[in-house]
Amino acid sequence: MLDAAYYAALGLSSIHEKVLSGQRLSFEDGLALFHCPDVTAVGALALHVRCRLHGHKAFYVVNRQINYTNVCVNGCTFCAFRRDEENEAGAFALSLDDVLDRLRDADSTPLHLDELHIVGGCHPTRPLAWFEDMIRAVRHFNPNLPVKAFTAVEIEHFSRLEGISTLEVLRRLQAAGLVMMPGGGAEIFDEELRPQICPHKADATAWLRISGEAHSLGIKTNCTMLYGHLETYEHRIDHLCRLREQQDKSGGFTCFIPLPFLTENSRLKLPEDKVGPQRGLDQLRTVAVSRLMLDNIPHLKAYWIMMGHKLAPLALWYGADDLDGTIIEERIGHMAGAQSAQGMTIAELEHVIRASGFTPVRRNATFNTLNDTDSPEARQ
Amino acid sequence: MSTFSPAHSPFVMHGEQDKDFADVREAAALAAAGQRLDRSAAEILYYKADLHTLAQLAHAMRLRLHPDPVVTYVGDRNINYSNVCVCACRFCAFFRAPDHEDCYVISRDEMSRKVEETLALGGTQILLQGGHHPDLPLEWYEDLLRWLRQTWPQLHIHAFSPPEIFFWAEKFDISVAEVLRRLKEAGLHSLPGGGAEILHTGIRAQVSPNKCTAEQWLDVMEEAHKLGLRTTATMMFGHEEKASHRLDHLFAVREVQDRTHGFTAFIPWTFQPAHTRIEVPPLPAPAYLRLLAVSRLVLDNVPNIQSSWVTMGPQVAQLALFYGANDFGSLMIEENVVAAAGVSYHMSRADIHKVIHAAGFTPIQRTMDYRAVDPQPDVKL
Numbered sequence: 001m002l003d004a005a006y007y008a009a010l011g012l013s014s015i016h017e018k019v020l021s022g023q024r025l026s027f028e029d030g031l032a033l034f035h036c037p038d039v040t041a042v043g044a045l046a047l048h049v050r051c052r053l054h055g056h057k058a059f060y061v062v063n064r065q066i067n068y069t070n071v072c073v074n075g076c077t078f079c080a081f082r083r084d085e086e087n088e089a090g091a092f093a094l095s096l097d098d099v100l101d102r103l104r105d106a107d108s109t110p111l112h113l114d115e116l117h118i119v120g121g122c123h124p125t126r127p128l129a130w131f132e133d134m135i136r137a138v139r140h141f142n143p144n145l146p147v148k149a150f151t152a153v154e155i156e157h158f159s160r161l162e163g164i165s166t167l168e169v170l171r172r173l174q175a176a177g178l179v180m181m182p183g184g185g186a187e188i189f190d191e192e193l194r195p196q197i198c199p200h201k202a203d204a205t206a207w208l209r210i211s212g213e214a215h216s217l218g219i220k221t222n223c224t225m226l227y228g229h230l231e232t233y234e235h236r237i238d239h240l241c242r243l244r245e246q247q248d249k250s251g252g253f254t255c256f257i258p259l260p261f262l263t264e265n266s267r268l269k270l271p272e273d274k275v276g277p278q279r280g281l282d283q284l285r286t287v288a289v290s291r292l293m294l295d296n297i298p299h300l301k302a303y304w305i306m307m308g309h310k311l312a313p314l315a316l317w318y319g320a321d322d323l324d325g326t327i328i329e330e331r332i333g334h335m336a337g338a339q340s341a342q343g344m345t346i347a348e349l350e351h352v353i354r355a356s357g358f359t360p361v362r363r364n365a366t367f368n369t370l371n372d373t374d375s376p377e378a379r380q
Numbered sequence: 381m382s383t384f385s386p387a388h389s390p391f392v393m394h395g396e397q398d399k400d401f402a403d404v405r406e407a408a409a410l411a412a413a414g415q416r417l418d419r420s421a422a423e424i425l426y427y428k429a430d431l432h433t434l435a436q437l438a439h440a441m442r443l444r445l446h447p448d449p450v451v452t453y454v455g456d457r458n459i460n461y462s463n464v465c466v467c468a469c470r471f472c473a474f475f476r477a478p479d480h481e482d483c484y485v486i487s488r489d490e491m492s493r494k495v496e497e498t499l500a501l502g503g504t505q506i507l508l509q510g511g512h513h514p515d516l517p518l519e520w521y522e523d524l525l526r527w528l529r530q531t532w533p534q535l536h537i538h539a540f541s542p543p544e545i546f547f548w549a550e551k552f553d554i555s556v557a558e559v560l561r562r563l564k565e566a567g568l569h570s571l572p573g574g575g576a577e578i579l580h581t582g583i584r585a586q587v588s589p590n591k592c593t594a595e596q597w598l599d600v601m602e603e604a605h606k607l608g609l610r611t612t613a614t615m616m617f618g619h620e621e622k623a624s625h626r627l628d629h630l631f632a633v634r635e636v637q638d639r640t641h642g643f644t645a646f647i648p649w650t651f652q653p654a655h656t657r658i659e660v661p662p663l664p665a666p667a668y669l670r671l672l673a674v675s676r677l678v679l680d681n682v683p684n685i686q687s688s689w690v691t692m693g694p695q696v697a698q699l700a701l702f703y704g705a706n707d708f709g710s711l712m713i714e715e716n717v718v719a720a721a722g723v724s725y726h727m728s729r730a731d732i733h734k735v736i737h738a739a740g741f742t743p744i745q746r747t748m749d750y751r752a753v754d755p756q757p758d759v760k761l
Contacts, residue, residue: 001405001412002390002436020391037740040439040702044432048389056386273761277731278738280695310693313664317387317431348661356666357387357431 002044010041019045022052024295030237033289039281046288046319053298054321058358059367060349061325063115064106067332068134069093072121073157076187076198078229080265080336082121090335093123096134100141106328107142115325115365118149119182119332122157128169131158132176139177146179146365152210152221153185156202166206167213174217180365181214183222183257189242190235197229197268208246215252220366223253223297227286228261228279229268236286240293247296254367255299255322258286259306264337280311284318291319299367304344305333313356322363323349383623384670385428400428411437411677414444422627426674431666438673438704445683446706451736452684452746455503455729455753456538457713459494461486461524465511467543469588471577471619473655473720475511485513488527495532498713502729502757505536505748507572507710512547512591518559521548522566529567536748537567541574542600546592557603564607570748571604573612573647578621579629586620587658598636605642610749613682615648617671618663626671630678637681644749645684645707646675649691654722665696669703676704684750689735690718693725698735707750708732708743733759 007016015029025033033042071091072082083091094102099118107113116138135147150158150173159166170178187197189204202210214221225239247253260283261268263275291300301322302315312323328343344352346362353360362370385400407421408429417425425434462485465475476483498506506528521540528537540563549556560568577584579594592600604611613633617626637643648671650663668688676685686707687700697708711729718724727735736743745753 001408002433006436038702039699040432040435044390044430044436047387047430047432048391051387051389056388273734276734277694277727278698278734280698280735281739283695284699308693308695310665311695314666314669314696314699317666351661352664354382355661356664357384357670359386 002041007041010036010038012036012041016045019048019292022295025293027237027241030240030289030293031233033292034233034236034285039285039288042285042288043318046291047317049291049295050300050319050321056358057321057361058316058353058356059299059322059361059363059369060353061115061363061365062113062346063117063325063365064103064113064328065117065119065330066094066099066102067330068099068118068120069123069126070121070331070335071123073124074122074153074198074200076201078187078197078226078261078266078268080262080267081332093126096130096137099134100137102329103138103141107145113142113145114362114370116145116147116149117182117365118147119151119154119184122154128158128162128172132172135173135176135178147177148180148182148365149173149178151182151185152207152214153202155181155210155214156206166210167217170210170214170217170219174219178219180254181211181219181221183224183253183255186224186239186243187226188229188231188235189239190231193231193235197226204242208242211252212246212250215250220252220254222255222257222301224257224259225290226259226261228274228282229270236289237293240290244294244296247294251296253297255301256290256294256297257301257303258283258290259303260286262306262333262336262338266336283307283311284315287315287320288318305330305338308338309344309352313352316353316356316358323353325349383427388430390430390433404429404433408433408437412440414441416680417678419627419631422630422674422678423624425677426627426670427623431670434670434673434677435703438676439702441676441680442685442704442706449741450744451701451706451708451739451741452744452750452752453708453711453732453736454505454746454748455498455501455711455713456505456507457494457498457503458507458509458715458717459486459491460510460716461491461508462510462513462516464513466514467512467588467590469577469591470657471587471616471651471653472717473722474717478514485516491524491528492531494714495528495535499532499535501711501713502745503711503713504534504745504753505538508537508539509541509572509574510544512544518548518552518562522562525563525567537569538572538748539563539568541572542597543575543591545571545600545604546596556600557607560600560604560607560609564609568609570609571601571611573601573614573643576614576629577616578619578625579615579632580621580625583621583625594632598632601642602636602640605640610642610644612645612647613643614646615675616651617648618667619651619653619658619660627674627678630675634679634681637679641681643682645686646679646682647686647688647709648672648675649688652691652718652721652723656721665692665699668692668696669700672700672705673703689725689727690715691723694727694731694735698739701736701739701741707746708736729757730759730761734761737761
């Protein structure tokens with residue numbers, strides 16, 4: 001039976017007590033949870049926290065992803081998506097019309113988007129003005145559609161390219177209509193490890209600072225962790241603790257998304273024993289430990305594109321409360337070898353959530369709940 | 381109203397769930413004490429317990445039955461001797477009607493190649509099943525078995541599910557026992573537990589109206605066990621049955637097993653709907669693991685529970701090792717039936733070993749009757 005005696009036998013008495021009484025877990029607690037061989041015991045604690053926050057609700061969003069370019073100056077070793085130049089094989093850079101065409105297709109009845117997710121590579125020449133125009137054009141097309149765009153990494157890139165501060169970049173994008181930022185580019189914060197996987201990308205300090213600046217302007221953001229490559233459990237806990245610290249200061253993180261590293265098409269080669277189908281348990285354990293450590297971040301996403309459609313619904317039992325959404329077209333994970341489909345329908349998402357034991361709740365980009373009275377018809 | 385309680389914390393009571401929570405604790409205490417679950421306790425656990433509580437109970441029971449941190453698997457290949465079938469079950473994407481242009485009956489050459497490949501890959505057995513072919517005489521099957529046994533005496537022949545046996549008994553107007561006796565005589569070693577679907581007469585009438593009934597399926601198994609043929613039992617769920625029918629199925633298997641002790645293992649999997657004539661969305665992994673855990677708890681007289689990577693994928697199958705499963709099924713050198721329904725996972729022997737190791741267990745290759753093969757394969761990870 002999953003009771004105090006059970007956790008005592010696992011050496012997790014104090015963690016069990018802390019979780020039930022809502023106390024913060026320490027770095028060492030996090031490590032102990034990663035090392036606990038009983039994945040069920042860890043999952044049960046995460047389920048408890050997840051139910052305290054969200055009951056039996058599981059969120060999803062009707063969204064469309066647009067990756068505007070994969071031309072990127074960063075050269076991260078793990079990335080299978082990026083290309084150095086526009087004329088390279090497999091490179092693409094969407095025009096403003098391309099973006100609007102995709103949006104028009106996706107926003108047509110009966111879908112009605114509640115989130116537009118736009119991220120891309122750090123393009124060497126495309127100016128900030130182009131992105132301001134893009135957001136304005138999207139807002140003009142549909143003023144009710146929340147635009148979630150640009151990771152902290154892209155913001156830093158714009159600032160370098162334009163010779164202005166990151167805060168100024170954020171102000172200009174906000175003025176153009178940006179309401180929310182996705183949480184990509186955090187990868188793993190550790191200063192020794194980060195240069196090995198993303199040597200030219202904004203470092204941990206910059207990534208966290210930019211998130212804090214966005215929060216200070218009232219722009220909510222998500223946050224992520226890329227795991228399952230060269231890092232240790234210590235690196236993961238360190239990463240989670242830094243996010244938790246930043247959240248204590250700036251409070252604007254809405255959702256945490258753990259991203260399992262996909263090895264398939266990456267230049268970053270892992271030893272044979274780290275490659276293969278055996279990492280499912282690690283994924284669920286990471287979801288659970290993240291839920292338990294990040295006591296000040298409200299939502300945790302089981303991103304089905306990266307976890308796969310089999311494992312993602314299970315993550316709802318291991319601390320996740322969100323499945324992301326319809327997506328429609330995803331390129332970053334798929335170029336890395338993701339086996340998932342390109343999109344899911346509303347009916348599929350709702351069925352998966354219900355048949356997994358949860359109640360589906362449709363949300364928008366900023367995690368505002370859209371209930372039945374928010375149906376597309378009612379909103380117009 | 382759903383049969384199943386919505387997800388809730390394993391630790392605290394929430395308002396209206398108070399009564400449920402107390403019921404679950406009571407049923408869980410029975411299971412934890414190793415007592416036999418009656419229908420009502422099984423219903424409470426299946427419908428109302430949270431997934432982690434179920435997992436913990438099922439895994440504790442698995443460790444009582446199999447204390448060693450070992451997960452077994454068998455090296456075999458599914459060989460479908462023919463896809464010709466007169467049943468036309470609505471859930472099946474594999475069969476072809478007798479006049480269809482894609483019909484086949486396997487040749488001896490083809491069979492020979494498949495067996496040699498299996499043995500070369502360290503396999504020890506073949507699982508031989510087919511459709512209900514309207515024209516092949518029983519002698520055809522007897523000849524096939526004799527030829528297999530003479531050519532490869534070391535090969536374990538795990539063949540012919542109960543619906544095939546029953547079909548031949550009716551067709552040739554002899555008893556089920558007589559069919560089984562003749563096949564055993566010709567070289568049959570054991571029976572796979574396929575074609576059970578859901579052992580409920582009404583549901584079978586809906587999804588597989590031309591196949592043997594639930595009672596007939598169970599009778600074939602009981603006869604086989606009496607003749608000393610060991611068998612497995614399966615369940616395919618998530619099509620047109622209700623949750624309660626799945627419990628009917630488990631209790632029916634348990635009742636026969638109390639008399640015969642001939643089932644070596646129970647193998648549940650979820651229905652894969654693509655290319656079939658049943659339009660339902662596939663059940664997600666939590667629904668699979670819930671049923672798997674309850675199977676472990678109810679089937680206290682069936683020694684082994686298999687996880688199904690062929691339908692659920694390697695990751696969910698790995699997690700299943702904490703939900704009551706102690707066996708990883710088969711190396712599955714070839715599989716056609718699930719693949720026809722649009723699902724094709726592939727696992728090499730190294731993958732299977734990695735998945736089992738990463739879950740904290742030692743992989744052991746076994747025979748049909750759960751003895752370790754000797755020597756064990758040398759697997760480089």
